[in-house]
Amino acid sequence: MGKFLKICLLLLLSVFYLQPATAQLERMRAGHWYFGDGYGFDFTSGKIQKEEGAAIQTIESCCSMSDKNGQLLFYTNGGGRSDGSSNGYIWNADHEVMEGGELKGVRGGGRSAWQGCLIVPNPADDNIYYLFTIDELETYLIEDPKFPNGKGFSAFEVNISANNGKGQVTTIGQNITTPSFEYLTGTQHANCTDYWVIIQTGHHFIETNADVLDSFYVFKIDETGLHDPVISPIFNGQEEIRDEYGAMKMTTNGEQLIAGTFLYDFDKATGKLDNPVDLKPAIQTPRDPIAISPDNQFFYNFKVESSGDTAFVFASYQYELGAPNVMETEVKIADVILEGIFVIGTPQLAPDGKIYVPSWADDPLDKEIISVLHSPNEKGITADFELDLLTVSEDFSFRFLRFGNFMDHIFQKKPLSEHRENSQLVSVQCDAQEEVILTVPPDKIAYAWSTNTDADSIVVYRSGRYWIDYATGCDSGTDTFVVDIINDQFQVVLPKSKFLLCEGEEMTLTPQPIKDLNFQWQDKTTAISYIIKEPGTYSATAQEGLCIDTDSLRIIGITPPSVDLGTDTLLCDDPFLYLQAPYSPYYNYEWDNGATTTDFWVFEEGIYTLRISNICGTTEDAIQIYICPSCDIYVPNAFSPNGDGINDELQAFKEIDCTPINFQFSIFNRWGNLVYTSDRIESSWDGRSNNNQFIEGIYIYQIQYDLLWPDGSLRKEIQTGDITLFR
Numbered sequence: 001m002g003k004f005l006k007i008c009l010l011l012l013l014s015v016f017y018l019q020p021a022t023a024q025l026e027r028m029r030a031g032h033w034y035f036g037d038g039y040g041f042d043f044t045s046g047k048i049q050k051e052e053g054a055a056i057q058t059i060e061s062c063c064s065m066s067d068k069n070g071q072l073l074f075y076t077n078g079g080g081r082s083d084g085s086s087n088g089y090i091w092n093a094d095h096e097v098m099e100g101g102e103l104k105g106v107r108g109g110g111r112s113a114w115q116g117c118l119i120v121p122n123p124a125d126d127n128i129y130y131l132f133t134i135d136e137l138e139t140y141l142i143e144d145p146k147f148p149n150g151k152g153f154s155a156f157e158v159n160i161s162a163n164n165g166k167g168q169v170t171t172i173g174q175n176i177t178t179p180s181f182e183y184l185t186g187t188q189h190a191n192c193t194d195y196w197v198i199i200q201t202g203h204h205f206i207e208t209n210a211d212v213l214d215s216f217y218v219f220k221i222d223e224t225g226l227h228d229p230v231i232s233p234i235f236n237g238q239e240e241i242r243d244e245y246g247a248m249k250m251t252t253n254g255e256q257l258i259a260g261t262f263l264y265d266f267d268k269a270t271g272k273l274d275n276p277v278d279l280k281p282a283i284q285t286p287r288d289p290i291a292i293s294p295d296n297q298f299f300y301n302f303k304v305e306s307s308g309d310t311a312f313v314f315a316s317y318q319y320e321l322g323a324p325n326v327m328e329t330e331v332k333i334a335d336v337i338l339e340g341i342f343v344i345g346t347p348q349l350a351p352d353g354k355i356y357v358p359s360w361a362d363d364p365l366d367k368e369i370i371s372v373l374h375s376p377n378e379k380g381i382t383a384d385f386e387l388d389l390l391t392v393s394e395d396f397s398f399r400f401l402r403f404g405n406f407m408d409h410i411f412q413k414k415p416l417s418e419h420r421e422n423s424q425l426v427s428v429q430c431d432a433q434e435e436v437i438l439t440v441p442p443d444k445i446a447y448a449w450s451t452n453t454d455a456d457s458i459v460v461y462r463s464g465r466y467w468i469d470y471a472t473g474c475d476s477g478t479d480t481f482v483v484d485i486i487n488d489q490f491q492v493v494l495p496k497s498k499f500l501l502c503e504g505e506e507m508t509l510t511p512q513p514i515k516d517l518n519f520q521w522q523d524k525t526t527a528i529s530y531i532i533k534e535p536g537t538y539s540a541t542a543q544e545g546l547c548i549d550t551d552s553l554r555i556i557g558i559t560p561p562s563v564d565l566g567t568d569t570l571l572c573d574d575p576f577l578y579l580q581a582p583y584s585p586y587y588n589y590e591w592d593n594g595a596t597t598t599d600f601w602v603f604e605e606g607i608y609t610l611r612i613s614n615i616c617g618t619t620e621d622a623i624q625i626y627i628c629p630s631c632d633i634y635v636p637n638a639f640s641p642n643g644d645g646i647n648d649e650l651q652a653f654k655e656i657d658c659t660p661i662n663f664q665f666s667i668f669n670r671w672g673n674l675v676y677t678s679d680r681i682e683s684s685w686d687g688r689s690n691n692n693q694f695i696e697g698i699y700i701y702q703i704q705y706d707l708l709w710p711d712g713s714l715r716k717e718i719q720t721g722d723i724t725l726f727r
Contacts, residue, residue, distance in 0.1 A: 026410040027351045029121075031070030035062045035358075036368070036400030039392055043351040044070035050390075055095045057086075061109060061116020061136070063405045065129055073160050074098060074167055078116035078133045079108030082151065083142050086111055090131065090158065092167045098158070100169030103133075106146070107174060108154055110136025114182045114247055114287075114346070115405045119158075123193045124223035127161040130172070132197055134184040140205060149206055152178030153199050153217070155226055172226060177217055179206045183247055186221075187254035188409045190268035192474035195221040195407070198273075200234060200245055200259070214245060216259075218271040230271035235262055244276070246286020247346070251296040252412035256321070258299065260286035263321075282319050282326045291347035291355045293376040294411050297321060298383075300333075300373065302357055304342045312338045314359075316373070316385050333373075334385035340367075345401035349376075349411050360399050361388075368393040368400065423480040430487045430547035436460050438481050440468060447471075461485075461546060485546050490514065492542050492551045500586060502616035503559045507532050509540075511551065517542040522552075558586055560617035563610055570710060572628035577602040579623065581610055588613045626710040631658035633681075633703055633719055640726040641687035650723060651684035652703060660705035661714060667723070668700045675699065687725055696727050 032051065033041040035058065040051030044066075056062060056077055064075035072093045079088035082105045090101030109116045113136040122128035135151040155172040162168035179202040186197040201214040217229035234244045246260030257264045257273060261283045265275040282301065283290060289302045301317045316334035323329045338361075345358035355373040369391050374384035393399065428436060439457040440447055447470035449458055460466055460483055467480040493512040501507055510529045520526050522539045532538060535557030541550040563581050571577060579600040581589060589596050592609040602608060605627045611620040632655055639650040652665055660681065667676040667685060675694060676685045687694050700722050706714040 026068065028068055028070035029066050029410050030064075030351050030404075030406045031066040032064050032072045032075070033348075033350075033404050034064050034075045035403050036393065037398040039400070041350075041356075041403075047352060048350065048354075048356070050392075053095055055089070055091050055097075058111045058402075059400050060402045061111045061113045061133075061405075062402060063117040063119050063131075065119040065121075067126070073129070074119075074158060076101070076103075076108075076117055076131065077111045078113060079103045079110050079135070079151070079154075080105035081110060081112070081136070081142075082106065082139045082147055090156075090169050092160075094166065096166065098167040098169050099163050100171075101167075106151075107171065108156070109133035109151060110139055112136040112138055113184075114402070115184045116182075118184050118186050118197060118405050118407065120186060120195045120197065120221050120407070122223055123195070123221075127159055129158045129160065130221060130225070131156040131158055131169075132184060132186075134199060135178075135181050137181045137202075137205065140179065140181065140202075147175075149179040150181055150202070151175055152180045153184070157225075176226075177201065177229070179203060180217075181205065183245075183259075184405065185248040185250050185257070186407045187250045187266070187268065188407070189220065189222075190474075192471075193222075196254075196268070196271055197221055197226075198248060198250075198257070200248075202245070204245065216273050218273070220271060232273040234259075235276035244286070247288075247290065249290050249292050249299075250408055251292055251321070252294055252349075252408050253296050254409050256296070258283070258290055258292070261288075279319075279326055282317070282330065289344045289347050289357065291349065291357075291373070291376070292321070292408070293355075294349060294353055295377045295413060297377065298379070300347065300355065300376065300383075302344050302347060304338070304344060307337070312341065314338055314342060314344075314371070314387055318380065318383060331380050333381045333383050334387070336385075336387045343401070346403065347373075348403040348406070349408055351411070353377075353411070356389075356403060358392075358401060358403060360401075366394060366399075367391060368398065421478045421480060423482065426481050426483045428483070428485050428546065430485050430545065431489060432546075434545050436483060436485070436546075438466055438468075438483075441470060441477075441479055462548060485548070487547045487549055489544070489547045490517065490542060490549060492540050492549045494538075494540060494551045494553045496553065499553060499555055500615055501532060501535055501555050501557050503557065505616075507555075509538060509553065511540045511542075514542050517544045519543075556586075558584070558614060558616055561587055561612040561614050561619050563612050563619055563621045565608070565610060565621045565623040568624040568626070570626045570628055571602075575603065577625060579608065579610075581612060584614070586614045629707045629709060631655065631660055631705070631707055631717065633658070633660070633705075635701060635703070635719075635721055635723065637722070638724040638726060639687070641693070642727050649684035649686050652681050654681055659708070660717075661708060663705045664703070666702045666704075668702070669694070670697065670699075672700075693727075694725060696725055699723050699725060 031044045034054040034056045038054045040054040042049045042051040058077035061078035065073045074092050076090040080086045088103030088108050090098045092098045118132045120130045133154045139150045152175045154174050157170045160167045180199050181202045197219045199217050203212045214234045216232045219229045220227040244260040244262045249258045254268045257266050261280050263277045264273045291300045298318050303315045305315045307313050314336040318331045318333050319326050320329035340362035343360040347355050347357045355376050357371040361367040361369045369388045371387045372389045450467045463485045469478050519542045535555045537554045539552035581598045583598050590611045607624045609622040634653045639647045641648045665678045703719040
């Protein structure tokens with residue numbers, strides 16, 4: 001058996017922040033969003049992309065679940081309306097209704113619930129998930145004796161491996177807690193394994209009594225399922241519309257909860273909520289569209305504000321979550337003038353760390369647009385709000401207000417004290433052993449290698465960084481191996497002088513002579529010389545055991561040059577012309593005057609020629625430039641034919657280089673009668689006609705003539721004016 005080196009972890013003392021792969025894997029549970037009328041977003045590539053094929057139909061309630069690699073598992077609209085006007089379903093990854101997933105209007109919650117559903121993984125079984133639903137307030141408002149207090153809070157178990165991998169749904173508890181409407185959230189337990197699910201009771205709505213106090217019901221979820229709730233009173237707010245009963249947003253660290261207009265402390269170990277703080281007027285109503293930054297520093301409120309009788313703006317405000325006086329930290333980070341009216345839906349934190357906001361836009365709200373907060377962890381306007389990032393729908397009937405409901409702890413970045421990285425340099429002489437084995441640290445029950453495997457060890461043959469991310473309960477870390485396999489035995493070198501390939505030609509690449517080694521090109525062929533027929537990147541690799549070396553060369557395809565300076569041009573109003581040739585770093589340029597630039601300024605008549613060449617050939621083009629002919633003719637504006645020898649005659653004068661053709665000089669009196677005409681510019685008028693003197697006054701003249709243009713045509717010019725005759 002060949003020699004090998006087995007590398008085990010050496011624990012180091014350095015502790016610093018690093019985003020662990022385990023957190024990244026949790027974030028991918030929100031890799032797919034399904035909402036509205038069959039719409040979807042896919043975040044598994046690291047950026048938002050539209051996704052087609054969803055079966056969902058909903059305006060509000062929706063939630064989805066993917067595995068830690070971002071593979072879709074199932075999704076739902078949470079339930080239907082109890083009067084039968086809409087139905088609820090649970091769909092599998094093939095977008096088919098899962099067995100047991102027909103909720104109709106009697107099971108689950110309501111599809112118009114603000115936070116109508118929530119999905120929680122079973123902590124001990126990757127195939128089992130719990131779906132929790134909450135009813136819509138409309139059930140209470142509809143006269144339906146089947147649900148006098150609404151359908152309340154319900155629970156289902158989803159086994160994604162059942163039914164040949166298509167999944168199966170069973171009911172754990174129907175109407176577990178009533179009355180309860182609209183709002184449902186959750187977070188991870190302090191033990192980093194179990195979960196909490198939080199709802200609010202709705203007695204205030206049913207009994208219409210301002211003295212009735214409601215409560216938070218906080219259910220623990222572990223591998224055995226749903227436990228009895230921990231009950232905390234809801235802070236008593238206003239009499240008519242209770243400010244504390246509203247949408248719930250949990251910080252990603254699970255330590256604080258915004259419910260309605262109040263901020264509560266949450267004990268992740270006991271499930272208790274206390275220390276309510278009123279956030280008004282930062283949050284004006286319990287239904288304001290609120291979002292919390294991933295690092296828990298800020299919360300945001302998105303609003304449509306009036307800026308006049310008919311003008312509106314989309315405004316976004318940032319507040320510091322832990323400040324003693326929240327309103328003193330208010331910063332307006334967006335103030336965008338709207339062209340129509342807007343209804344803003346629920347903002348949602350996404351796997352890419354951004355916050356997306358759905359909105360109904362235009363009049364009559366027939367457009368669904370998505371806006372985004374690009375950097376929610378940044379203070380002030382650097383949070384970078386962008387209105388109308390993309391349009392999802394332009395159909396009034398396909399509007400929606402929610403993207404889904406996720407436990408936002410999956411987007412958390414671990415604090416400094418909770419994540420440890422241990423790093424080790426592994427330096428190996430390539431001729432000393434045949435393989436390098438890296439092993440999992442001891443006592444780690446959840447881990448993932450950078451090579452996308454969860455094996456106990458990996459075998460590596462090349463230099464590079466290899467790491468394993470692990471988590472056991474709340475303990476997480478990254479062990480990094482910097483493997484440096486030193487090769488001083490041989491080198492592969494491709495000729496760098498040849499990298500241009502003419503269209504239709506071939507070239508041959510031959511690396512520097514190599515010993516009897518395992519050798520191959522990028523396409524796995526093993527011939528020493530490689531014939532290249534098209535552009536691309538080509539690499540040659542030689543290997544012997546762990547000794548390996550690679551060189552690559554990018555071949556650039558070029559074609560014979562082409563140039564078109566345009567058609568022959570006549571310069572009239574502009575005194576110059578700018579000529580520009582197509583640019584390529586592989587072209588040589590030569591104008592007929594010796595210039596070698598890509599551009600050229602023309603100021604005179606003539607023929608201008610450009611020659612362009614490269615290794616594939618030479619071409620040239622020429623353009624002839626003409627200057628428009630001009631002929632300024634001057635006529636004095638007065639003369640005095642009184643015989644004193646001064647200005648006794650009126651004559652037109654031309655430029656020296658002006659050659660008018662078919663010249664005609666005519667003078668008219670104030671009544672339009674012709675008093676003088678001549679076809680010679682040298683002729684003059686003495687103010688007489690047939691020896692009769694004309695009286696003093698103003699006379700009109702007209703000069704007509706033709707000019708010869710470069711194309712051989714004659715173009716008529718007309719000049720008019722007035723002259724004054726004095727005696």
